[in-house]
Amino acid sequence: MNTRFLCDRHLGKLAKWLRILGYDTLWNPADMSQDFLRRGGRDGRIALTRKRDLEGVGLDRLIVVKADRVDEQIGEILDKLALTPDPKDRLTLCLRCNATLEAVVKEGMEGAVPAHVYQNNTCFRRCPICGRIYWRGTHTRNVEEFLRRHIPTHPP
Helix, strand or coil: CCCCCEHHHHHHHHHHHHCCCEEEEEECCCCCCHHHHHHHHHHHEEECCCCHHCCCCCCCCCCCCCCCCCHHHHHHHHHHCCCCHHHHCCCCCCCCCCCCEECHHHHHHHHCCCCCHHHCCCEEEEECCCCCCCCCHHHHHHHHHHHHHHHCCCCC
């Protein structure tokens, strides 16, 4: 997946959902600035913002997101850029750090996850930066259901 994003402080939920879909997405908790825009351009990222006053600045790698709700924002970005997320890329990035998750052996997870999670799962992944551990659970089904329900033009 080559499309990469940089989201401003007003688009934290969108950044999380773009990561869920497998898009490399940095989130900037600070206000939009020229440094933010330059960083996006330097890294080949598309800058996403809610600041409507930036709409006419002439940057070709800037999208001013119009929608208020995250489900509509996802659809807006996917439609505007004609993107079709690849299901194999889904849930491959850390939702906190944006790093690519690494597979870990089950035995290494004993004591690191709740006992019932350890007993009922065979595949685990860990963020190499923050150490957060991921597995297929109800959150995975919830993600799929959210996408089915709210992004019907881009089914899971």
